[in-house]
Amino acid sequence: MQYGIKHNDRESICEALRKDLLTGKFDFEQPIREQKLAERFGTSRGPVRDALLRLTQEGVLVYEPNKGVRVSSPLTDAERDVVVSMRLRLEKFCLEAFIRDAKKHHFLQLSFLLERLNSACERASLPEVAECDLALHRYWVAQASPHLESLWLGLSVRMTMKYSRLSNYRQVIEEHNNVIHAVMEKDVEKALFYLEENVI
């Protein structure tokens, strides 16, 4: 579906739900029912439960034994500051390593993801912009340190949920162009500078 990742039911359900959650399609504090989701995705409750469990661990959902899951309440401003600084620490590390080791096909992939983000911005589709934005950042994190990818994901979704700067599409394009051009020129300093501007 995306770039060569194998998907089973629970994976794709997880991604679909994450997208919905990040763009606010579920109400806060309202419980999410397994059966309903199972019907929506045309599977049994098993894979749905797997996906919910995983999103819980990522911090998007809150789980209570025998009661199911609900959308977690947003972070306080102080919590968000902490999360932002942690994400920056991690992503700077990854971007630096990515620039150091990147080969031609990595740059190609990067261009492709940037193009996808641009076109999502042009269509002014918030869910797609959010998805493409995450996919882009995720790419260099996954390349630089697969170990820390899931950690990064947890930080990013928590940030994104709090509130989204993504609706300013022109700015989104601008910021990502800056970062990626610096990356292409292998200018670490500049890339990190623009990344910081972009993430905060």
Next chain:
Amino acid sequence: MQYGIKHNDRESICEALRKDLLTGKFDFEQPIREQKLAERFGTSRGPVRDALLRLTQEGVLVYEPNKGVRVSSPLTDAERDVVVSMRLRLEKFCLEAFIRDAKKHHFLQLSFLLERLNSACERASLPEVAECDLALHRYWVAQASPHLESLWLGLSVRMTMKYSRLSNYRQVIEEHNNVIHAVMEKDVEKALFYLEENVI
């Protein structure tokens, strides 16, 4: 079991496995079989799968579709540095908030957890020391920011897996005593100082 948390099968399996994994009871790169664990815990594969999925998200295990999970390889030194600094950022934030808002019964609980850690050290039981150490830190994180608890857990298990300073039992006791006495005196500065010494 612990302090008032309700446990179902998948929760307790998860905790038992995490303990085993943190103290190195499974070989690296060797796949972990669901059926075997199900027999060990006297359940079906369902709850076992849930626990494995969760530990994957925490970063202790690596999952490959249709192939199951295996123990993830240790972090590089550079990765570990990043994780340590992120954990410190998070835990300092939480400890500060904890000190600010703590009531008497929180201090009581803290004393209890410290006592448990001491006695584990005296028995020189590495698995228990590791568990009590995590439980102690986890307590102020969970109190200060339930939102970020699972994030903290992911950071901590990754750190602990890399290599463990915990076998120096005398030092473990010393360090935690320092932190907790500072906390009791509500001396934020001192507490954070000793925490840094302890975590790195």
Next chain:
DNA sequence: TCGGATTAAATTGTTAACAATCCTCATTGA
């Protein structure tokens, strides 16, 4: 009318059977 016990419905937790996939290893053919 109100509060508390009792029942019924809805929901989550667990299980065992079945389907799909992967791995091993013997067989085949050049």
Next chain:
DNA sequence: TCAATGAGGATTGTTAACAATTTAATCCGA
């Protein structure tokens, strides 16, 4: 000899039924 093939077993993925628990509704007595 050796690579390709294919059967068989082992393992993971999914499903539907059942058990346990929670939630909602009903009833009853004061």
